[in-house]
Amino acid sequence: MSDFIxxxxxxxxxxxxxxxxxxxxxxxxxxxxxVCLIGASGSGKSTLLRCLNYLEFKDSGLVxxxxxxxxxxxxxxxxxxxxxxxxxxHFNLFPHKTVIENVxxxxxxxxxxxxxxxxxxxxxxLKKVGLSDKENVYxxxxxxxxxxxxxxxxxxxxxPEIMLFDEPTSALDPELVGEVLATMKELAEEGMTMIVVTHxxxxxxxxxxxxxxxxxxxxxxxxHPKELFSxxxxxxxxxxxDSVL
Amino acid sequence: xxxxxxxxxxxxVFLKGMLLTFQLSIVSIFIAIFIGLFFAxxxxxxxxxxxxxADIYIFLVRGTPLVVQIFIFYFGLTSINMPDFWxxxxxxxxxxxxxxAEIFRGAIQSIDNGQLEAGRSLGMTMGLAxxxxxxxxxxxxxxxxxxxxxIIALKDSSLASFIGMYELFNVATTYGSVEFDYMSYLLIxxxxxxxxxxxxxxxxxxxxxxxxxxx
Ligand SMILES: Nc1ncnc2c1ncn2[C@@H]1O[C@H](COP(=O)(O)OP(=O)(O)O)[C@@H](O)[C@H]1O
Ligand SMILES: [Mg+2]
Numbered sequence: 001m002s003d004f005i006x007x008x009x010x011x012x013x014x015x016x017x018x019x020x021x022x023x024x025x026x027x028x029x030x031x032x033x034x035v036c037l038i039g040a041s042g043s044g045k046s047t048l049l050r051c052l053n054y055l056e057f058k059d060s061g062l063v064x065x066x067x068x069x070x071x072x073x074x075x076x077x078x079x080x081x082x083x084x085x086x087x088x089x090h091f092n093l094f095p096h097k098t099v100i101e102n103v104x105x106x107x108x109x110x111x112x113x114x115x116x117x118x119x120x121x122x123x124x125x126l127k128k129v130g131l132s133d134k135e136n137v138y139x140x141x142x143x144x145x146x147x148x149x150x151x152x153x154x155x156x157x158x159x160p161e162i163m164l165f166d167e168p169t170s171a172l173d174p175e176l177v178g179e180v181l182a183t184m185k186e187l188a189e190e191g192m193t194m195i196v197v198t199h200x201x202x203x204x205x206x207x208x209x210x211x212x213x214x215x216x217x218x219x220x221x222x223x224h225p226k227e228l229f230s231x232x233x234x235x236x237x238x239x240x241x242d243s244v245l
Numbered sequence: 246x247x248x249x250x251x252x253x254x255x256x257x258v259f260l261k262g263m264l265l266t267f268q269l270s271i272v273s274i275f276i277a278i279f280i281g282l283f284f285a286x287x288x289x290x291x292x293x294x295x296x297x298x299a300d301i302y303i304f305l306v307r308g309t310p311l312v313v314q315i316f317i318f319y320f321g322l323t324s325i326n327m328p329d330f331w332x333x334x335x336x337x338x339x340x341x342x343x344x345x346a347e348i349f350r351g352a353i354q355s356i357d358n359g360q361l362e363a364g365r366s367l368g369m370t371m372g373l374a375x376x377x378x379x380x381x382x383x384x385x386x387x388x389x390x391x392x393x394x395x396i397i398a399l400k401d402s403s404l405a406s407f408i409g410m411y412e413l414f415n416v417a418t419t420y421g422s423v424e425f426d427y428m429s430y431l432l433i434x435x436x437x438x439x440x441x442x443x444x445x446x447x448x449x450x451x452x453x454x455x456x457x458x459x460x
Contacts, residue, residue, distance in 0.1 A: 053366055055362055055365060055366060078365075078368050078369065078370050079368065081365060081366055081367070081368045082367065082368025083368075084366075085366070086362075086363075086366035088359060088362070088363065090359055092357075092359035092360060092362065092363035093363075094360065094363070094364075094378055094382075095382065096381050096382050096385065105367070105377065106364075106367035106368060106369065109369065109373055109377060110367060110368040110369055110373070111368075151363075154367070155366075155367070158367055158368060
């Protein structure tokens with residue numbers, strides 16, 4: 001783990017109309033760190049992730065990715081998004097494309113690498129997520145866990161600097177959660193910088209370097225997962241943990 | 246003379262009429278698809294002025310009879326020396342474009358927003374995400390109502406008879422008036438239309454099947 005700062009967020013604010021969703025968020029994530037984001041539904045976790053890859057535009061504050069301060073005016077946000085991988089709760093695979101077509105789509109059309117090269121890389125990624133035998137299958141034929149692993153491979157195909165996961169296992173049947181978490185754990189061990197919104201406390205304890213508890217758009221408490229989960233300092237954190245554990 | 250002999254005696258002329266009906270509808274639908282896509286994009290552009298332009302177009306088309314639209318195009322365009330065929334084709338395309346715009350708009354908006362987000366999160370531009378991710382799915386979803394609109398357009402092309410084009414309906418009414426026997430020729434022309442519509446439906450279903458192979 002190096003000390004290079006992958007993501008730095010300073011005084012980030014975001015509102016939807018009158019609804020102030022993110023309030024003065026500060027956060028620093030170093031290279032190869034894994035951060036778990038927890039908090040009640042509606043506390044702004046998804047919005048925070050979406051502001052980090054500019055699917056939503058912040059109202060104010062700073063977002064620094066890989067040392068570069070990202071602003072609408074100075075950066076091609078499409079290029080920024082390509083550097084930040086995102087995995088969604090509902091997978092969002094492209095249903096009209098086969099598994100391998102899902103994976104090679106962006107490398108070919110966004111990165112403009114050759115199809116041959118994209119296929120070689122995609123096959124390696126699919127092997128890594130354990131889906132080599134599903135290359136030519138359409139997403140509708142996959143289980144939820146398989147879909148999410150394809151979605152991870154698809155994001156990795158862009159060779160992102162950071163991976164964001166928004167409740168990657170919440171839409172899965174319980175017996176399929178493990179295979180996705182295992183893939184994520186492997187990724188973490190390889191040194192990927194990751195921000196994961198999850199309520200899988202076991203995963204957080206085992207894999208995360210630190211955890212963040214969000215409440216009503218604010219970061220209320222930050223700490224090592226084991227510490228934060230068993231010994232929360234803030235009353236709101238404790239109440240939340242009591243309600244989910 | 247019975248219906249069958251009339252059918253046999255007139256089929257070369259009817260086939261010519263059928264060819265013209267077919268050309269009028271195919272060409273006008275082809276153009277209408279582009280008009281429809283264009284206005285569908287205006288409608289979903291989230292730019293008020295553009296949305297308004299699309300609304301006005303759709304309002305005009307829906308609010309006036311097709312036969313009036315065809316006549317306006319016919320007299321307007323032939324006065325600048327456009328051939329009859331193209332005047333009618335453009336009138337039909339103008340009309341069907343509005344309905345096709347609504348079909349495309351509905352289909353595009355029915356695609357889960359997560360698809361666009363997934364594309365964009367991979368670094369795709371709006372245009373790329375539209376053309377590679379959203380439109381292929383939307384077009385698939387639009388196919389059944391589009392097929393329906395094609396069939397309506399095919400039947401509506403009969404209005405071209407009012408400006409003297411010898412498409413199917415005009416052939417039928419001409420024989421009917423010459424031989425003082427409208428009923429026989431109307432029944433005969435109904436059969437030609439049925440065959441054409443049947444043929445169209447089969448093509449549409451074949452395309453649908455091919456596109457659905459992934460689901
Ligand atoms: N695009 C949007 N427009 C309006 N309100 C939104 C939008 N996205 C999220 N919100 C609101 O912002 C708040 C935080 O949402 P979200 O970030 O999704 O929370 P979480 O992921 O923690 O459940 C919620 O009240 C939600 O309704
Ligand atoms: Mg959320």
